[in-house]
Amino acid sequence: MGSSGDVHPFIGLGVALAARGHRVRLIVNEYFKDLVRRVGLEYIEFSTAEDFMELADHPALWHPRRAFFYIAQHGILKWMRRQYEIIRENQIPGDTVVVASCLGFGARIAQEHLGIPLISAHLQPFVLWSSYSTPRHSTIPFMHFLPRHLKDAFFWTGEKFVIDPFVCPKTNAFRRELGLPPMKRAFGRWIHSPLATLCLFPEWYADCQPDWPRNTYTTGFPLWDERNVTALPPQLNDFLNHQEPPIVFTPGSAVLHGQDFFRAAVEATQRLGKSAILLTRFPEQLPRSLPDTIRHFDYIPFSQVLPRAAALVHHGGIGSTAQAMAAGIPQLMMPMAHDQPDNAYRVKKMHIGDWLLPRHFSGRRVAGKLSRLLNSPQIGQHCRKIQEHFRDADPMSQACDVIEKAIR
Structure with a gap:
């Protein structure tokens, strides 16, 4: 789910895993189908190219205050069930591992309901909330000036009264169908897999913080960008x-x-x-x-x-x-x-x-x-x-x- 900047790292990771002898199947939008097949990976359609263009064509996608709610409603929540079902249908019991971004609510639910190992892969430190080193946000630029206890209070308040009321009702309704208990603190805690959190950026860019999830590993920037896959323009x-x-x-x-x-x-x-x-x-x-x-x-x-x-x-x-x-x-x-x-x-x-x-x-x-x-x-x-x-x-x-x- 996402743009080339969101998908390229997972293609690069898939290519690297395939080179080690693993079978790799990429669940991705049809917009990237040809690219996935050109690098030799198996493609599973997540949504259509028309869905991709519809999502990208709305100005709210880049609005500083509305972008999160737009992505949550038209990306995360809309495709949550579909993502879960694809994983359920394509898993090989005991031989399947899922690597997914923070947008992968369906993958996180599949981990809890089906017992499929999940590794959360984060491309940027922004998605890891911390009161020690607080990510900058365009709508709350004053956050990094606050003492830690006020930052924690701000995160708790924002999650309890803004974020959770928006994402939890639909997520928990689906969880209820599966016999799972309700979840809360969706982005502060729940999106991070307890198995492992893979940070695809180096420590010199963002130090690992004491309040990041346990089992967090920083690596480096993937830098995969279609080199030697997509031909250069002749001019x-x-x-x-x-x-x-x-x-x-x-x-x-x-x-x-x-x-x-x-x-x-x-x-x-x-x-x-x-x-x-x-x-x-x-x-x-x-x-x-x-x-x-x-x-x-x-x-x-x-x-x-x-x-x-x-x-x-x-x-x-x-x-x-x-x-x-x-x-x-x-x-x-x-x-x-x-x-x-x-x-x-x-x-x-x-x-x-x-x-x-x-x-x-x-x-x-x-x-x-x-x-x-x-x-x-x-x-x-x-x-x-x-x-x-x-x-x-x-x-x-x-x-x-x-x-x-x-x-x-």
Whole structure:
């Protein structure tokens, strides 16, 4: 469930597990069917491509206050039963392990009802609530200033009076059908499998906190991005060879309403006198005509373009954030919702990037931020220092080790 940034890590993990001799079946939206089959994994349809587009086409998906409730209603709760049934129908008793994200309510219920081992896989630290190191959220920016006891009280109040009343009635109604007791504290506790919580990010990005779930393991950023699977656009090398390193812009793979983002991208690029690459599979968002120094491509694996780029401008998703860090280039974010504000905070704190809220994301302001990032020797030095963390990292092997160890 989710965008390319949500699905790619699970494909990469599946490929790594298959290389170790495991049979891997990926439950995923039809939108990713061809990709899953191209890498040699078994595909199980979770929902249709039309369902994916319907979910992505609503502006609430990226609204700072409405996004969670939209995802919960139209993603998590809507498909909870379907997810459970797929797992029940496809399990091999005694020989099945499920790895699922925090959106996988159906997988968590299958663990409790059917006894199928489940490993919770979290792509970003944002989903791990902590009163020690509190994730940043766009609607409650003051949280990290509070003492721990007030943070705990805030989490408890928000869960009891806002989150649980929204997600628990439908979830517990389904649980009641299965003879399971009601659950509570859905996102504070219940979504984390008691068997193991796999954090697909490194400790240098987010330290493991004392109040995180037991059996939590941090590995590293997956960085799987269709390299050597999806062909590069034939015009890409020619463009890169005849331009200075471009600025790469993308509002996210599932954004369908990015007209303002791309308009600002073009203006900022021209103000700076730079070249740029605009990435989106939905070109109707782009200005009608682009100058010769700016090119649009549907998709390019970041690992094959960012090492030749000057900077990445993006929405703040964890996958894009990690790829820019691995390439050793500065990044400018336009965080909207979900984990994006937290990632933006962490990047700025590490002195490898900056951010602008959507209402401030104009060509003039983007150009100003980029100018400072591109011309700062300190930013470049910090980017190269962070890049060193990736040189000998093998996060997929670590993640496979965690999964295999948890089920022995």
